[in-house]
Amino acid sequence: MASDGAEDHRLPRIASSIRVIPDFPKPGILFQDITTLLLDPEAFKDTIDMFVERYRDKEISVVAGIEARGFIFGPPIALAIGAKFVPMRKPKKLPGEVISEEYSLEYGTDKMEMHVGAVQAGDRALVIDDLIATGGTLAAAMRLLDRVGAEVVECACVIELPELKGRDKLGGRPLFVLVKAV
Amino acid sequence: MAVREGKEQDPRIPRIASSIRVVPDFPKKGIMFQDITTLLLDPKAFKDTVDLFVERYTGRDISVVAGVEARGFIFGPPIALAIGAKFVPLRKPKKLPGEVISENYVLEYGTDCLEMHVGAVQPGERALVVDDLVATGGTLCAAISLLERAGAEVVECACVIELPELKGRERLNGKYIYILMESH
Numbered sequence: 001m002a003s004d005g006a007e008d009h010r011l012p013r014i015a016s017s018i019r020v021i022p023d024f025p026k027p028g029i030l031f032q033d034i035t036t037l038l039l040d041p042e043a044f045k046d047t048i049d050m051f052v053e054r055y056r057d058k059e060i061s062v063v064a065g066i067e068a069r070g071f072i073f074g075p076p077i078a079l080a081i082g083a084k085f086v087p088m089r090k091p092k093k094l095p096g097e098v099i100s101e102e103y104s105l106e107y108g109t110d111k112m113e114m115h116v117g118a119v120q121a122g123d124r125a126l127v128i129d130d131l132i133a134t135g136g137t138l139a140a141a142m143r144l145l146d147r148v149g150a151e152v153v154e155c156a157c158v159i160e161l162p163e164l165k166g167r168d169k170l171g172g173r174p175l176f177v178l179v180k181a182v
Numbered sequence: 183m184a185v186r187e188g189k190e191q192d193p194r195i196p197r198i199a200s201s202i203r204v205v206p207d208f209p210k211k212g213i214m215f216q217d218i219t220t221l222l223l224d225p226k227a228f229k230d231t232v233d234l235f236v237e238r239y240t241g242r243d244i245s246v247v248a249g250v251e252a253r254g255f256i257f258g259p260p261i262a263l264a265i266g267a268k269f270v271p272l273r274k275p276k277k278l279p280g281e282v283i284s285e286n287y288v289l290e291y292g293t294d295c296l297e298m299h300v301g302a303v304q305p306g307e308r309a310l311v312v313d314d315l316v317a318t319g320g321t322l323c324a325a326i327s328l329l330e331r332a333g334a335e336v337v338e339c340a341c342v343i344e345l346p347e348l349k350g351r352e353r354l355n356g357k358y359i360y361i362l363m364e365s366h
Contacts (some may be wrong), residue, residue, distance in 0.1 A: 021279040031279045035299055038259070038269040045263055068277070071255040072269070075222070079229055079260055085222040087256070095205035095215045115219055 010046040015179045017043040018159065032159050032181055034069060034130045048073070050178060051156055052080040055126060060153060062125040064088050066112070066141055069130035073158065077128065086118045088127075088141045099147060103140035112137065114144045121149025131159040132175065135166025142173060194230040199363050201227040202343065216343050216365055218253060218314045232257065234362060235340055236264040239310060244337060246309035248272050248329060250296070250321055253314035257342065261312060270302045272311075272325050283331060287324040296324040298332070305333025315343040316359065319350030326357055 017037040024031040037043050055077065064086045065074025071087060078085040089112070091100070097116040102109050119125065127141045132155070142152045152173050160166065160177040167175050201221040208215040221227050239261065248270045249258025255271060262269040273296070275284065281300040286293050303309065311325045316339070326336045336357060344350065344361040351359055 019280070024279040025276075033279050035271060035278065035302070038262075038271070039302060041262070041266050041268060044259075044269065048263065068252045068255055068271075068273075071252055072259050072271070075228075075256050076260050076263055078222075078225070079232060082225050084225060085228065085256070087219060087222070087252075089252075092209070093252070094219065095208040095217050096203070118219070118223060 008050065010050060011178060013040070014043050014047055014050075014158075018179070020181075030181075032131055032161075034072075034158060037158070038072065047158060047178065048076045048080070051077050051128075051176075054156075054176065055154075056081045058124070058153060060124050060126055062086055062119050062123045062145075062150060064114070064119075064125055064127050064141055064145060066127070066129040066137055067093070070128045073130060074128040077126070077156075083126075084118070084123075086114065086125075088144065089113050099144060101140045101143045101147075103136045105136070112140045112144065114141075114148075119145060119148050119150045123148075123150040124153050125150045126153060127155045129155075129157050131161070132157045132166040132177065133161045133164045135164075135169030138166065138175075139169045139171070142170065192234060194234065195362060197224075198227045198231050198234075198342075204365075214365075216315055216345075218256075218342060221342070222256065231342060231362065232260045232264070235261050235312075235360075238340075238360060239265050239338075242337065243308055244310055245307045246270055246303055246329070246334060248298070248303075248309055248311050248325060250311070250313040250325055251277070254312050257314060258312040261310070261340075267310075268302070270298065270309075272296050272298050272328060283328060285324040285327045285331075287320045289320065290318075296321065296328060298328040303329060303332040303334045307334045308337050309334045310337060311339045313339075313341050315345070316341045316350040316361065317345045317348045319348075319353030322350065322359075323353055323355075326354070 019033040019036040021031040063078035067089045098113040201224045203217040203220040205215040247262035251273045282297040339359040
């Protein structure tokens with residue numbers, strides 16, 4: 001697990017707290033398991049602090065977190081910077097009126113939903129997830145925010161899998177990650 | 183949203199209560215769904231909610247906050263971070279990679295299952311269970327069971343909302359539950 005160069009002294013502990021599980025969810029995949037990071041209170045706090053330090057003076061009004069691991073990292077960031085937290089969910093989980101965006105999976109498609117009225121035109125938004133792989137999920141979240149007239153300032157993830165080139169799917173929007181898994 | 187009667191109320195509670203939206207007939211007809219997403223859109227109400235739990239649990243040697251997927255993932259981590267505890271996600275089947283223990287529980291129709299990582303919790307740890315709402319108590323019971331099977335002591339369950347008519351409290355068999363408001 002490599003972490004970004006010119007390094008914040010907190011990164012090695014964060015990177016080494018992440019566990020790699022081979023062959024999950026299927027053979028050949030090396031799964032980046034952040035649950036072990038959550039078992040290290042100092043590493044978890046440092047992770048949140050690094051995002052908060054980056055975003056606190058950027059007038060962010062919305063932190064959108066992608067179900068389900070984006071729900072773990074998004075809210076503490078939102079609370080610290082005084083932004084709304086908006087959950088982006090799988091279909092049929094959000095009650096009331098929603099807008100929906102389809103995205104591609106390796107086989108087939110899935111859908112992501114956001115509440116109507118959660119985000120206003122002109123809101124400055126972050127999109128948070130634990131990891132970016134192909135970028136399909138983050139791109140869908142950005143499209144939902146674009147559709148209601150929000151400005152997506154940045155996407156932020158703990159981990160990037162650079163070989164899957166997810167960064168290229170973000171339509172030129174910036175991506176900030178703490179560690180790159182090679 | 184009816185708030186708890188007869189008890190001296192923290193002045194932050196009315197704003198929190200009124201920030202919660204009720205959505206009728208979700209997920210099916212006849213159910214009045216307590217939607218906490220509107221609470222999350224009010225930064226002060228969300229911060230106050232977390233602060234109320236943190237004030238209660240600071241200094242009580244709690245080393246584990248277990249959050250029930252998915253809305254327990256929203257409230258649990260901020261509490262864990264503030265009190266210096268580990269956060270342990272309790273998940274639907276097949277979501278957690280690696281070795282897990284499983285607990286089945288009864289739904290209105292059929293059963294469901296909750297899983298926890300082996301090794302996340304050590305014997306003797308003091309734990310909280312956090313979820314947004316307690317209804318029948320089935321999910322909380324399964325959560326308590328997982329933690330106790332790993333040898334932890336469940337100090338309390340903490341939820342934002344209780345639906346008292348569904349008698350979840352009785353199902354918890356003497357385990358303490360702390361809630362911010364009731365909905366009738």
